[in-house]
Amino acid sequence: xxxxxxxxxxxxxIVAASATSISAQEKPTENxxxxxxxxxxxxxxxxxxxxxxxxxxxxxxxxxxxxVTLRQSELQAVANDLQKTMQGSAEFQKLQxxxxxxxxxxxxxxxxxxxxxxxxxxxLSLSLHREIDQVLKxxxxxxxxxxVVRTNNSSLDExxxxxxxxxxxxxxxxxxxxxxxxxxxxxLMVEKGEKDKP
Numbered sequence: 152x153x154x155x156x157x158x159x160x161x162x163x164x165i166v167a168a169s170a171t172s173i174s175a176q177e178k179p180t181e182n183x184x185x186x187x188x189x190x191x192x193x194x195x196x197x198x199x200x201x202x203x204x205x206x207x208x209x210x211x212x213x214x215x216x217x218x219v220t221l222r223q224s225e226l227q228a229v230a231n232d233l234q235k236t237m238q239g240s241a242e243f244q245k246l247q248x249x250x251x252x253x254x255x256x257x258x259x260x261x262x263x264x265x266x267x268x269x270x271x272x273x274x275l276s277l278s279l280h281r282e283i284d285q286v287l288k289x290x291x292x293x294x295x296x297x298x299v300v301r302t303n304n305s306s307l308d309e310x311x312x313x314x315x316x317x318x319x320x321x322x323x324x325x326x327x328x329x330x331x332x333x334x335x336x337x338x339l340m341v342e343k344g345e346k347d348k349p
Contacts, residue, residue, distance in 0.1 A: 188327055189299055190303065191303060194279070215264045222253070222256070222260060299332070
């Protein structure tokens, strides 16, 4: 009889535990997870001080492109003169040396210009991340958040570029509801920027 009782008791405990776990799965948790999401694309697109720096950097890029175009036209002018000059003549040799020199200088100018531009882009992105960090740490402490995950704009729309589709397919967060703190972070960044103004 005692064996039947312990077997019956075990079955009751298993059934009760199963019912508890089923009801726990059906019922949403009362305490939200200490996790937040920040959409960095949205911050970069909507944070005005960052956008102003991006515009200034784009202007530098246009200036660089103008300088490259000017140097290319100088190189093309020498190439045109070279084609008109008789091969083997002293003038031909002089133009050929000038063309080679201008071509090397152009390559170096383009490489150095692109590297400086990439460096400025990286520093600009890094400065945005620093600004986000400055407001994020106190915000997380105040809200009890222990983890913040970076997200990006993503859409399941087929009419996107290949790069956008690949970015969407490789996103880390597939679904979220109520964890996005991007707007709060943007608001705090604007407030901090206004406080820091002289």
